[in-house]
């Protein structure tokens with residue numbers, strides 16, 4: 160009994176460093192540890208061959224539970240408790256069948272202890288392997304929905320989220336803004352790609368600060384961002400003006416913010432923004448904001464324009480007319 164307990168403890172300690180292993184490795188390791196464990200157990204009770212094989216099978220089968228897809232903590236506990244009961248009953252019947260007697264008052268607690276230890280080991284293996292899988296899945300999901308440079312949600316997340324909000328109508332239908340940095344190629348060509356990256360991060364932060372909490376903000380790709388702005392019911396009548404005013408405030412804020420390149424140089428970026436009308440469906444709202452953005456670009460940049468079916472779109476020129484990439488000292 161002492162020998163089996165020592166072997167179990169060694170096996171248990173060896174399991175711990177394997178916390179980051181994959182499920183299959185866990186299951187294989189579990190089987191190996193149990194075989195060593197059961198062989199020593201069998202040698203103590205001197206079982207016949209059939210009973211030895213049955214005992215091995217009984218202890219190896221629970222390893223398959225480790226391979227189950229991600230299940231909850233309560234499922235783990237349930238499986239481990241069932242395994243402990245099943246192991247005790249099986250060992251008890253095999254013992255009586257093989258040795259033609261009932262276990263003594265020393266052997267019975269030993270059996271229960273052994274079964275519970277085996278079940279505990281299985282529980283730990285299941286828990287550790289599934290929590291590392293859950294962590295890995297969460298990491299994957301984060302990466303697939305984020306832009307690596309700005310850490311903002313990406314286009315996929317933006318479309319899914321806004322579609323969800325519009326379909327469930329958890330929020331009133333709102334506006335889509337498409338925001339695009341002006342003459343950004345010049346920044347890259349003049350100061351290099353790393354300065355371009357710094358500008359993107361800085362502009363993203365500046366836009367973020369100007370937005371209300373319920374807006375959805377994402378980097379669509381390159382130097383283009385998108386905002387979904389839900390309608391504030393309290394200001395419903397003036398929502399068009401409010402959306403355009405917010406867009407022009409963002410333009411102003413970005414153009415007034417200087418980004419330090421080195422000790423002697425700082426530059427300011429500028430944005431053009433196209434704002435859709437209230438969106439009924441996302442794809443037509445995105446088209447509207449793209450058309451309005453194109454107009455903002457052709458009318459001089461550094462301004463916000465709202466889509467309109469009429470000839471002349473509503474526009475807010477914030478006075479730039481061109482980008483300010485000239486270095487200031």
Ligand SMILES: Nc1nc2c(ncn2[C@@H]2O[C@H](COP(=O)(O)OP(=O)(O)OP(=O)(O)O)[C@@H](O)[C@H]2O)c(=O)[nH]1
Pocket residue numbers: 308339340341342343344345347351352353354355356359380381382456460
């Ligand atoms: N640094 C950096 N540059 C990027 C990134 N993604 C796209 N760009 C650059 O963004 C620039 C976009 O250039 P254009 O599409 O010509 O647009 P623009 O120069 O801003 O001109 P307008 O939009 O017409 O005002 C290209 O030079 C791209 O290389 C990025 O992640 N980092």
